Amino acid sequence: MLSEPVQLPPQGGILFVDKSEGWTSHDAVSKTRRALGTRKVGHAGTLDPMATGLLVLGVGPATRLLTHLVGLDKCYTTTIRLGISTVTDDREGDRVEIADEALVTEVAADLERITAGIARLTGPIEQSPSAVSAIKVDGQRAYDRVRAGEQFELKARPVTIHAFEAGAPKLTRTEDGIAVIDIEATVRCSTGTYIRALARDLGADLGIGGHLIELRRTEVGPFSLEGSTLFDELLDRKVRALETPTDIARKLFPILVLTDDEARDMGHGKRLEIDTERCADAALVAAVAGDDRLVGLVEVKRGRTRVITNFPTQGNAA
Template sequence: MKSDDSINGVLLVDKGQDMTSHDVVAVARRCLDMKKIGHCGTLDPMATGMLILVLGSATRIQDLLMSEDKEYTGTLKLGETTNSQDAEGEVLLKRPVPEDLTLEQVKAAFDTLKGDFYQTPPMVSAVKINGVPLYKLARKGQEVEREPRFVRVYDYEITRFEPPYVDFRVVCSKGFYVRSYANDIGEKLGCGGHLSALRRTRSGHFKLLPGKHVTFDMLKGGQKEQVLTSILSLYDVSKLRGA
């Protein structure tokens, strides 16, 4: 593929379900006829929403954009623990959800995971141990000790409480696993739980806004001219970030 070296900037993609972040990058490369594309923060195949792509010379600010806080909306399903901590995994344990569970008790569990704390990454993740991604070990049925990571929850909101489901919004730091968050809250409530839906609505200063982002279908359909009009220049990015 002959690379188009004239394209530089940031592209906001509304990622759909059942695709990896790498899939999005691969399709963007074909659509734009260029090789130098990276993404700023992996989204699991189940997750949807904001995926920032950096194009051309914008790849030099990839680490900077990845380091910023994120905002998600998600759904916690209580009563079932899975090996991946989300709905795509195998159910390991089922426990009854207390019939008298109250919203106040759920809020109390969420409150324990607000602010600064250490979080243990899930086994089904891209975190590497001795150079090997954890998910590869998990596929072999292996479970190894993982070093907890320092993370931060800036804010959260419970938007729906209809047991066994709890909808929530969370604002968190880089490196935060919402799957582990859901799993840990389920354990604090004594019935277990897993993440059944997830959408990233913001990454740093970037939000998904009409006319400012593209979809996977637009990239896959080769709508290059329309995609090009959605690319933010490095100057636009600098102004948005107040730099």
């Protein structure tokens, strides 16, 4: 028998879920709506069904924070398979090309060559996302156009690979006997990076093709999998790691503590004059009331506030 829906904080919360393989990010949103008894749920960045790991969800008024979480850097652990390229750049897609076994063996024995290929994919790079992605092309999702039989390449975009740390290459064989090289790696990157595309591009650079066979997101900005809600727990309406907007804001932004009068005035959209000793100028500052309520995210410029995002309580949420 399912337990009662979780009681939400007045301003909702941010929930950290350890997504299981096979579930879409939309599945996670749907299950969270049921578990928490609310329709107002969103996520800060999708995970492919094949991928597991940290999915950041916003609930209630706290969904307004998601805009400011989407752009955080990410960290993944992954297994790259070289020697086979696929239509989706991961193990779920049909094989496009299989490299000659002699060439795969040659590359596996040349650690410097692999290391150099990884180095070329580290730092600021231009990356073309996988054609099988959720990016819209002329109003249609790229994956829908691929399924309709179209062939195209998405425009390259700048991303930053802060770290691409790879373990020792392992020469092995697939279940049907094809020689491949498996590399376990940890990747720290900017938002918008496709780890599938990294596997594809490393394989292309080495001349043998490549794709992804495992992917797990372990960190989003300062937030990690530690203490996150397991997906099975979510299905049973057992929720942990639900943090208030104020808790999250403290980890991301400078804090401006408001008096009761200031909190009321800011809640009404008024600009405040702030002494620079209380708060230095910044593009985003978390304005917090004395009762630990997040009143809003504000810009502070020349000692004057301007509301960027306000945060109502559940009863006053738009």
